[in-house]
Amino acid sequence: MKDALVATVVHDLKNALASLTSSTGNIAERTIGSELECDTGKLHATTVALSQRLVGFLTLYRSAEAGLKAQLRDNTPEDFLREVAAGLVLPPQAVAIKTVTREPSAPFWFFDDYLTRMALEAAVHNALRFARSEVILACGMLDGYLVFSVADDGPGLGKCGEPSTGLGTALCQAIAQAHTNGTRAGKVVLRNRPEGGAIFELWLP
Amino acid sequence: MVIIQNSRVSKLKALLIDDMSGMRANLRAQLHQLGIQDVAQAASATEALKAIAQQPAGRPFDLVLCDYNLGGSTNGQQLLEHVRSKKLLLPATVWFMVTAESSYDYVATASDYAPDDYLIKPFTATNLESRLMRHFERQDALEPAIKRMSVGDLEGAIAQFSKLTEAGSKFTMDALRLKARCLTSLNRHDEAKAVFAQALSIRQGVPWAELGFARALRDAGETEKAVTAVVAISAANPTLVGAYELLAEIHQARGEDAQALDALHKAESIVPSAKRSRAVAETAVRMGNMETATAAYAKVVASTRTSVTKNPYDNAALAQIYMDTGAPDKALEALKPVQREFANETGFQAIAAAVEARAYGETGDEEAAAAALERALELAKNADPEATLAVSKACFALGKDAEGERIITNAVRANHEDARLIAAAKKVLKDAGREEIAGRIVDAQVQEMLALTERALGLAKKAQLAEAQAIIAEAIAGLPNNVGVLVAAAQINLLFISQNGLDIEVATRVREYLARLDALAHGTERVVKMSAFFNELLLKARAEAVT
Numbered sequence: 001m002k003d004a005l006v007a008t009v010v011h012d013l014k015n016a017l018a019s020l021t022s023s024t025g026n027i028a029e030r031t032i033g034s035e036l037e038c039d040t041g042k043l044h045a046t047t048v049a050l051s052q053r054l055v056g057f058l059t060l061y062r063s064a065e066a067g068l069k070a071q072l073r074d075n076t077p078e079d080f081l082r083e084v085a086a087g088l089v090l091p092p093q094a095v096a097i098k099t100v101t102r103e104p105s106a107p108f109w110f111f112d113d114y115l116t117r118m119a120l121e122a123a124v125h126n127a128l129r130f131a132r133s134e135v136i137l138a139c140g141m142l143d144g145y146l147v148f149s150v151a152d153d154g155p156g157l158g159k160c161g162e163p164s165t166g167l168g169t170a171l172c173q174a175i176a177q178a179h180t181n182g183t184r185a186g187k188v189v190l191r192n193r194p195e196g197g198a199i200f201e202l203w204l205p
Numbered sequence: 206m207v208i209i210q211n212s213r214v215s216k217l218k219a220l221l222i223d224d225m226s227g228m229r230a231n232l233r234a235q236l237h238q239l240g241i242q243d244v245a246q247a248a249s250a251t252e253a254l255k256a257i258a259q260q261p262a263g264r265p266f267d268l269v270l271c272d273y274n275l276g277g278s279t280n281g282q283q284l285l286e287h288v289r290s291k292k293l294l295l296p297a298t299v300w301f302m303v304t305a306e307s308s309y310d311y312v313a314t315a316s317d318y319a320p321d322d323y324l325i326k327p328f329t330a331t332n333l334e335s336r337l338m339r340h341f342e343r344q345d346a347l348e349p350a351i352k353r354m355s356v357g358d359l360e361g362a363i364a365q366f367s368k369l370t371e372a373g374s375k376f377t378m379d380a381l382r383l384k385a386r387c388l389t390s391l392n393r394h395d396e397a398k399a400v401f402a403q404a405l406s407i408r409q410g411v412p413w414a415e416l417g418f419a420r421a422l423r424d425a426g427e428t429e430k431a432v433t434a435v436v437a438i439s440a441a442n443p444t445l446v447g448a449y450e451l452l453a454e455i456h457q458a459r460g461e462d463a464q465a466l467d468a469l470h471k472a473e474s475i476v477p478s479a480k481r482s483r484a485v486a487e488t489a490v491r492m493g494n495m496e497t498a499t500a501a502y503a504k505v506v507a508s509t510r511t512s513v514t515k516n517p518y519d520n521a522a523l524a525q526i527y528m529d530t531g532a533p534d535k536a537l538e539a540l541k542p543v544q545r546e547f548a549n550e551t552g553f554q555a556i557a558a559a560v561e562a563r564a565y566g567e568t569g570d571e572e573a574a575a576a577a578l579e580r581a582l583e584l585a586k587n588a589d590p591e592a593t594l595a596v597s598k599a600c601f602a603l604g605k606d607a608e609g610e611r612i613i614t615n616a617v618r619a620n621h622e623d624a625r626l627i628a629a630a631k632k633v634l635k636d637a638g639r640e641e642i643a644g645r646i647v648d649a650q651v652q653e654m655l656a657l658t659e660r661a662l663g664l665a666k667k668a669q670l671a672e673a674q675a676i677i678a679e680a681i682a683g684l685p686n687n688v689g690v691l692v693a694a695a696q697i698n699l700l701f702i703s704q705n706g707l708d709i710e711v712a713t714r715v716r717e718y719l720a721r722l723d724a725l726a727h728g729t730e731r732v733v734k735m736s737a738f739f740n741e742l743l744l745k746a747r748a749e750a751v752t
Contacts, residue, residue, distance in 0.1 A: 018327035022231040025329070029238070051327055055306060072411075076375040083335040107375040110408050114306075114325050182409055 010058060017051040024048075025089075041092040048089040052121055056171045059118065068178040070112035077101070077109055077139040077146055084120050085137055095131045097124070102140030109146040111179060111204045116148065119175045122168040123150040123200040130154025130198065145186075145203040153197040157190060172202060181205035214337050215240025217267040222246075222253045222284070223303070224276035232270055232303075235330040239337075241268075250279035250287075250513045257293050266298055268337070270324070273304040278512040282318075283478065287514055289318045299340055301333075346376045350383065357716055359387040360740050361747065370403075378404060378411070385417055391740060392723060392733045394425035412438070416447050423455055431455060439471075446472045446481075453484070462492045479505045479514055486522065499526050510542065517543040521556040525595060533564035552592040555584035559592075559599035566603050578603055582612070590616040590626055594633050601637035610639060617642075623686070654684040658693045665697045670704070673697045681718075691722050695735050699742065707746035715739055 021044070028044040031037050062068065078101045085099045120137065127135045131152035138149045169188070176186035184205035193199050219241050223229045229246050236244050245266070247253035253271070260266055273281040281302050288294055302320040322336050350365035366384035370377045381404045388397035398421040404414035415438045423431035432455060439448040449472035456465035466488045473481040486501035502523040509515040520543045527536035540557045547553050558581035565574035578599055585596040593616040600609030613630055620626045634640045661677035664670075677694045684690045695718040698711050719739060722732045 014327075019227055019231065021327060022234060026234060048329075055327070059306065072408075074375075074378040074408075079339065079375075083332075083339075086335065087329060087331045089329070107373050108377060110411070114323075 010054070014051070014054055014058070017047065017054060021047045021051050038092045045089050045091040045094075049125055052118070052125075053167070056118060056122055057167065059115070060167065060171045060174055063174040063178070068115070068174050070115055070175075070178040070180075072110040072112060072179070074108040074110055075113050077106060077148070080113060080116070081137055081139050081148070084117050087117075088121065088124060090128070094128055096134045098134055098136045100136055100138040102138055104141045105139065106141050106146060109204065110181070111146065112175075115175045115178065116202065116204070119172040119202055120148055120150060122171055123202070126150075126168050127152035127154075127198070127200070142203075144184075145205055148202045148204070149199055151193055151197060151199040153195075156192040156196060157198045172200070176202055176204070179204045210240035211334065211338065213341060214334055215242075217241050217337075218243040218245075218264060219268040219270060220245045220247065220253065220256055220266045222248075222250070222269065222271040222275065222281070224248050224272070224274075228272065235333055236270075238330040239334050249277055250275055250284045253284060254288075254293070254513055257288065265295055269294070269298060269300045270333075271300065271302055271320075273302055278508065278510065279514065283512065283514055285320055286318045286480070297344075299337070301336065343376050343379060346374060347379060347383065350380070354383070354387060357712075358743065358747065359391055360744050363387050378407070382413060382417070385421070389421065389424065390723075392424075392736050394421045397421040398425065410441065412442055412445055412447070416445070416451060419448075420451060423451070428455060428459070444475050446476050449475070453488075457488070462488055466492065466494070466497070477508075479509045479512070479516075479519075482508070483519065490522070490526070495526055495530050499523065499530070502526065506539070506542075515543070517547040517550055517553040518556075521553055521560070521595075524560045525556070528560055528563050528567075533567045536560050537564050551584055552588040555581055555588040555592040556595040558584060559595040562599040563602045566599075574603055578605065582608065585612055590620050590623070591629070594626070594629055598633045598636070601633070601639075606637065606639075609637065610642060614642065651684065651687070654680045654687065654690060657683070658690050661697060662693050665700060670697065670701050674701060686721060686725060688722065688726050691718050691725070692731060692735070694718050695722065695739075699735065699738060702742050707742065712739075712743070 024040070024044040024047045028037075028040040031040045059068065081099050081101070085097055088097060090097070124135060124137065127150050131154050133153055136149075136151045138151070140147055169190070172188045176188045179186035182205075186205055187203045189199075189201040189203065191199055191201075219236055221229050221232050221236075221244060223232065226248070229248070233244055233246065243264075245256045247256050257266065271281040271284065275281055275284070279287075281304075285300055285302070288300075294300075299322075300320045301322050301324050303324045303326060306325050321340055324333065324336060346369065350362045350369070353359070353362035353365060363384055366380040366387070369380040370384070374380060381400055385397045385400040385404075388394070388400060398418060401414045401418035401421060404411055405418065408414075415434070419431050419434035419438060422428075422434060432452070435448050435452045435455070439445060439452070442448065449468045453465045453468035453472065456462070456468060466485065469481065469485045469488060473485055482501045482505045486498045486505065489495070489498035489501060502519055505516075505519045506523055509519065520539050524536040524539040527533070527539060537560070540560060543553070544557055558577050562574050562577035562581055565571075565577060578596075581596045581599055585593050588596075593612050597609040597613040597616070600606070600612070613633060617627065617630050631640055634642055657676055657680040661673045661680065664673035664676065674697055677690070677697050680690045681694050695715055698715045698718070701711055702708065702715070716739075719732065719736055722735075726732050
């Protein structure tokens with residue numbers, strides 16, 4: 001009974017947030033060029049991020065309950081990365097987002113585009129908290145894996161005092177592990193970049 | 206955020222289907238953001254069908270955004286299956302299924318008529334635009350090959366698909382899937398197997414490639430290997446409905462109804478649908494398992510009661526089972542909900558009247574029984590053979606043996622190659638103690654048509670092709686599904702093309718004969734050779750047209 005109640009409440013919240021997000025989007029669009037532009041842009045980005053976090057939480061919850069199943073389809077990594085970048089809703093003062101395709105690349109690869117997008121969006125939002133001037137979204141092939149990465153030029157891992165729930169990392173790990181190819185499974189790598197800043201990598205077999 | 210409108214997207218005419226008015230408003234706002242102004246809305250499957258029926262011929266819908274959960278008894282997938290199977294929309298109309306994340310796994314499993322893409326809520330206008338652009342890019346890349354497929358130039362299509370895969374296109378997997386489909390249509394099952402294997406070498410475990418490989422094994426006559434493969438696929442993908450359906454097909458073809466029923470039950474339990482329950486019911490009827498058949502038909506009738514997929518023949522089948530199991534009251538009850546709505550469906554009305562005649566006969570109301578039988582006989586004049594059998598059964602039940610014999614004779618004579626109908630007719634006659642009639646009628650008709658076929662082949666040998674074509678056409682009309690007659694008809698018409706050049710009408714006829722042969726004598730050497738020869742002739746004609 002308790003579970004059913006929680007599920008209903010969360011479902012209602014999710015729908016209400018989706019509706020709110022649509023409204024804030026309309027307001028943000030209508031106020032472009034006005035003195036409210038910055039505030040409405042921020043409002044919209046916040047509701048979008050909130051909505052994404054709730055969906056991420058639900059996905060993680062379901063993954064703990066019944067496991068996460070990746071619906072593998074052939075996607076073009078480069079196109080997909082561009083789509084993810086284009087679909088990001090960022091606050092007006094956010095740093096620039098750059099997309100890079102590293103060689104060797106693959107014309108297509110099998111992954112769940114919905115889950116992968118969710119992981120990358122969570123990683124970008126995290127990177128935005130620390131980036132000084134830019135966030136780089138990249139893809140390329142490495143050791144037989146497709147590797148998506150999100151890099152920032154912030155202080156690097158463990159060098160900032162901002163608290164984190166760890167929800168984003170747990171979600172990305174669940175998503176990575178849902179991707180398998182034969183005996184190989186996906187993985188998440190978090191490390192510091194030699195040139196400074198942190199990098200998040202999603203390895204998909 | 207400002208979206209730069211893409212002219213290809215903004216010109217689209219869209220139909221939104223969602224039972225929640227708030228969601229429709231959101232979707233409409235997103236379409237407006239993309240510049241799409243021509244938007245129709247529907248709150249249910251029924252409204253959607255109305256909108257589709259009213260679309261002007263010159264300006265049909267280009268895009269359908271349909272929520273999976275439509276609140277009523279028809280979901281988005283059932284609506285899609287109905288619309289696609291009845292060809293109510295153009296093949297090029299894009300159908301995006303909108304789903305909640307929680308039901309995506311479930312929805313994505315049901316892939317008989319797969320939508321062009323899935324959109325998982327919540328999504329933005331930019332997400333929608335990206336999906337549309339991706340769809341158009343794929344459509345553009347595959348279009349030259351698909352055009353060839355649509356005009357029957359399968360060899361040409363195969364060559365195009367091969368070019369795409371050799372170039373390492375990002376649509377390689379689509380190209381392989383479609384190439385395998387062409388090869389299957391041409392009965393080149395070993396080559397189809399190789400293409401599926403190629404797809405699996407790119408990525409092991411791709412469900413469509415694994416299922417395709419298993420199907421190609423079955424089509425190539427390697428049935429045991431096919432069964433082993435399908436069992437392995439379903440073990441690795443327990444929710445892949447297609448695997449159980451293929452297994453059921455294989456068992457049915459071998460006459461293993463019990464195993465087929467088991468596989469159909471599994472498919473139905475994973476993704477319940479009226480179609481799957483109906484398949485369970487039909488197999489159970491064949492097996493004489495009336496308890497399962499009754500339960501399955503009752504489920505179909507209940508689940509489609511307010512749905513666009515409602516089919517009165519389900520009620521008719523259920524009513525007949527009730528009659529056969531001694532429950533006339535339930536039989537009449539089963540017919541009631543659809544009798545008025547389908548007043549113009551002659552076949553159904555004929556069965557309904559026949560069931561009424563039997564039911565009143567059993568309850569002793571002779572006057573009502575006679576009136577119902579009279580109505581049934583009148584309707585049977587324009588009804589399908591299945592309905593005629595039901596009427597003849599009523600005749601026998603009410604002691605009108607001569608009338609029953611007369612109409613069943615006509616039904617059998619006109620359809621003596623339909624094994625299912627003959628089996629059903631034999632059962633009716635057996636129950637009435639007149640089984641010997643069926644064999645007699647079939648034999649006479651077959652002998653007459655085979656004599657015509659011999660005459661046509663004799664004329665072809667003497668190079669009198671036009672006369673041979675006319676006579677074989679008569680034999681085909683009389684025996685439309687006889688392998689011997691179809692082979693002769695294909696041979697005569699192929700000979701005509703090889704001597705006189707490509708004639709579209711004759712080529713269309715050959716294609717139809719070969720397709721029927723493919724269904725009747727799948728993978729036999731003679732049919733495969735004729736298909737290959739036909740393709741050679743087409744290639745030659747194309748080469749000549751180019752030079």
